[in-house]
Amino acid sequence: MDVPIVHHPVYSIALPAPHHFPMGKFAALAALLRARGLLAERNLFLPEPVSPELLELAHASCWVRALLEGTVDPASQRRVGLPITPTLVQRALASAGGTLKAARLALDYGIACNTAGGSHHAGREAGAGFCLFNDVAVASLALLAEGRVQRILVVDLDVHQGDGTAAILANEPQVFTFSMHCRCNYPARKQQSDLDISLDPGTEDRSYLAILQNLLPHLLCGVRPQLVFYNAGVDPHIRDRLGRLNLSDRGIAERDRVVLETCLAAGIPVATVLGGGYDRDLAALAARHALVFEVAADLMRRRYSRRSSSDS
């Protein structure tokens, strides 16, 4: 059994050059996953663009309308930091649809991964920090609205605080938001998640992993989620341009393993979203983002080989 992977070619669109957002990483990641045999037709799922009705579960209708009608004002464009074109909006709709699809697949198969998503700075009224729609908030509220699940945990390990997710879901008792991030980093004004762990700049693998390993089992016991959204941003890496933490490749892979293994051992499905990563070296960046897919594939193989050996 392969890990279901949600991907769409529109995830990588052309941006006016030069632009410091590494848009090419999504195509580079998909190519790498195919080359490593982790992504093939058999486990590729195409997302559908998320509908305005679902977007409005998490966002103000004026923000949704402004994006869909192309009437975003210049100040809001600056907060997003990307030129808001119809193609960028189409991409954001696919990406949010991808996170919802990954969540549904995770509920069916145990794990599923979106090759985009994790737009955690988008707030209810406006976007920010390269994020238009908050895909995890939209997907969470969509699944709650249809009654598919009653309790959700967001584990956001991107180096930046999941401020938009925290704000949108602040009054939603069925979703618990957990963000572990660098305290001296964007956004300057933090929001309050249900649990925030603010790390000192320069935090390395050993102390980072110790905190996570201690905390996660308690969190799962306390929240008892039926689904976890995992933002596996790779910007806590030591070489990341926007990071300020000092995790190694091995540390990132171990982090991903801790999250996925702990959740699966507790019988909780996990949908992973890509999150941030800003190394200028696209090949290194794609390889770093591929780590969570490798860990997921490994755990999925073991899960199903255990099942088939116990069946026989």
Ligand SMILES: [Zn+2]
């Ligand atoms: Zn980030």
